[in-house]
Amino acid sequence: MSEFAARICQNLAEIRARIADAAVRSGRSADQVQLVAVTKYVGEAEIRALVAAGCRHLGESRPQHLWEKAEAFRDLPVGWHMIGHLQRNKARRTLPLVELLQSADSQAIIEVADRLASELSRRLPVLLEVNISGDASKHGFPPDSLEAVLEPLSRLEHIEVRGLMGMASLEGGLDRARRDFAALRELRERLRRNCPDRISLDDLSMGMSGDFEVAIEEGATIVRVGSALFDGIDA
Numbered sequence: 001m002s003e004f005a006a007r008i009c010q011n012l013a014e015i016r017a018r019i020a021d022a023a024v025r026s027g028r029s030a031d032q033v034q035l036v037a038v039t040k041y042v043g044e045a046e047i048r049a050l051v052a053a054g055c056r057h058l059g060e061s062r063p064q065h066l067w068e069k070a071e072a073f074r075d076l077p078v079g080w081h082m083i084g085h086l087q088r089n090k091a092r093r094t095l096p097l098v099e100l101l102q103s104a105d106s107q108a109i110i111e112v113a114d115r116l117a118s119e120l121s122r123r124l125p126v127l128l129e130v131n132i133s134g135d136a137s138k139h140g141f142p143p144d145s146l147e148a149v150l151e152p153l154s155r156l157e158h159i160e161v162r163g164l165m166g167m168a169s170l171e172g173g174l175d176r177a178r179r180d181f182a183a184l185r186e187l188r189e190r191l192r193r194n195c196p197d198r199i200s201l202d203d204l205s206m207g208m209s210g211d212f213e214v215a216i217e218e219g220a221t222i223v224r225v226g227s228a229l230f231d232g233i234d235a
């Protein structure tokens, strides 16, 4: 094994151990938290090393990069997660490649996704991205707007809403991140009281390299980790 492949293996083992510990602290087991490895910083060799080390869920934040990588790694047993803003004119090419659209950030894009999924005769799993930090530069549904969209979304036959996705504020450190993650979980609990049957809000995708343990303690079921996996590697 090359030196960098060994390093990726070791980074992955450490991150999995930290995920497991945080899961236990939140009263759950390691297998109740899914790791999505964000590959936007790296190329082919690093991705192959990650998959060889056991990563099965990979995430990209830019549609074009997801197209290129999904195409290049068609031979690998992986599922791709779209985690960044998806423009409507890129949906047709992106969605057939995607296992989970984590960044469903407007009713309009979800309606487009429903039509495309219908053409593909599939049901597309999505998470509703919420702008929890209120940062104007971020995408996502404003928290207060979600209650009103659940009912119309539940009528889309080719969309399967599975939960919420969010990012903590860039500033404010871990304390602020914890408050943001708790706010997303509490929003989920509030929405659940009045949630149409066809919609599940079981998944909470929150937490990145700098804050995934805090996110798991606050209830994350999916964490999206990029840079920490490639620590010590010049990609």
Ligand SMILES: *Cc1c(COP(=O)(O)O)cnc(C)c1O
Pocket: 038, 040, 061, 083, 084, 207, 208, 209, 210, 224, 225, 226, 227, 228
């Ligand atoms: C890049 C990115 C991540 C991973 O970030 P790291 O801090 O490198 O772990 C997670 N989520 C989204 C939406 C991203 O764009």
